[in-house]
Amino acid sequence: MTDPLDLLDIPTVLTDEERDIQSTVAGFVADRVRPHVAEWFGDGRFPRELAPELGRLGLLGMHLEGYGCAGVHATGYGLACLELEAADSGLRSFVSVQGSLSMFSIWRYGSREQKEEWLPRLAAGTAIGCFGLTEPDHGSDPAGMRTKAVRDGDDWVLNGTKTWITNGGIADVATIWATTQEGIRGFLVPRGTPGFTTRDIDGKLSLRASVTSELHLADVRLPDTARLPAATGLSAPLSCLNEARFGILFGAVGAARDCLRAALSYADTRVQFGRPISGFQLTQRKLADMAVSLNTSMLLALHLGRLKDAGRIRAEQVSVGKLNNVREALSIARECRTILGANGISLEYAPLRHANNLESVLTYEGTAEIHTLAIGQALTGVPAYR
Structure with missing residues (x-):
């Protein structure tokens, strides 16, 4: 069975450092999150005890410089978000809010005293x-x-x-x-x-x-x-949101990949009419369509990551990534649930949990409608939401 992102050999376009970051985060998720995440979701609980562990890995504010932050480039941060959300959107949301909203607002707009007081503790996960x-x-x-x-x-x-x-x-x-x-x-x-x-x-x-x-x-x-002395006007909080949206467009790919992996594994072992359902044409069409969507979303994320690393990314480009990748991930999660049949509504399997989470991701950090209109404004020059 081929990993869905191996279809276009996407891992080969990553640098060694990027693969190391992705592998490290994936290993942490496998050891500390996957065995428990369904229980946390069922109980409605976030494991605060993970915060210092995330800090020791350098994941909190990892794309920021100084004050105990790792200073990783944007694409590496995106790949970390991908692996975190492959476990659960709640985990990626914690890291995203901590680093791209709370810490970034202080790092970009705060005084030296505010930065020295809060950023090292937030980076370490000893403060939230x-x-x-x-x-x-x-x-x-x-x-x-x-x-x-x-x-x-x-x-x-x-x-x-x-x-x-x-x-x-x-x-x-x-x-x-x-x-x-x-x-x-x-x-x-x-x-x-x-x-x-x-x-x-x-x-x-x-x-x-x-x-x-x-x-x-x-x-x-x-x-x-x-008061954050350098924050003047609405552009300040909106710039923070743009940082968070960048992590989301990678994170959604992780959720979609996890769903497709679950569907591929299930289809290969679920036997109906005397053979695995992976051998039926309708199932293969679903899997093929989802794999194409997943891979194109990943390529879009990587392209935007390269633009951000080069300092050339624009807000409407982030809107394209957030709108497309979350929308496609939600569609993939729902379709994967159909392959799992009735078993798909159980917390034993991830797709419906991811689908439920992605309903929120579709809405927060700018709804799908707002990002659509942001793209529309970039194309026409007309702000239709005003």
Whole structure:
């Protein structure tokens, strides 16, 4: 049985360093995640104890320079995300939010003191961060956020609510975006700050092995040193989101590959009408179509990785990758479940768990509709969502 990504010899276009990164993360996932991930998903629990292990591997903020970060190039970071999401989207989401949202916001927009205080601990996994942008009434339109920060002498007073915040309930520090008289600004809010509380969102059917929370700010008083000094305007949080979306477009390929591997293995051993179902034409058509989709998604991810490594990637190109690869991964996960038949609805098999997770991935970090319109704007010059 051929590995689906061997169909076009894709591993041969990777560098030795990239293959080493991918192999190291895959080994960690095989040892520490795969034996337990179905249980974590079923119980609705994220294993916080993994954070220091991820830190020791250098996976937290791995694409950032200095302050204990590994400084790995973008494609290597993408391949790590691929292997993490091949286990579960919740694991990749933790790493993505920690590194590309929480840490990147501090690394790119923070003061030297903020960086020295938080980045080494976040890189080591001894502290956890989150990123508070989305609000109950403002998801795709963050410019309309209602969270406000008002100056009071030398301090700021914050009031508002954020929702659907990954890592929120376990975070030691939250990057909170708020409107001010000078425009949108970012603030670092440590856990334990008076007036700052969190509530985990229960009853999820997706991303169950991940912490998702509401953040509540009621007269939260912060010194001006909590403000991210270089973050001015909406472009600051959007640049952080673009970093996270890049990891997603690789991660989705990992989820799709895991589903297709499961379907290929199952089809080779499931016997109906006297022979394995892999020998039937309809099954082979499904497998072939999915393999073509998976390989083209991987080639797209690698192309975008090379562009990012060269410093030439544009936001609409990331939108192309996120839209296509998540959409194709979700389709593959659903189709693989059909090959597994009734067994496919069991947590014993990964495809439906991946499909459930990918429903969230399709929505967060920009919905499919928003990325479609971002691409449309790049093609026509017309911002149709305004």
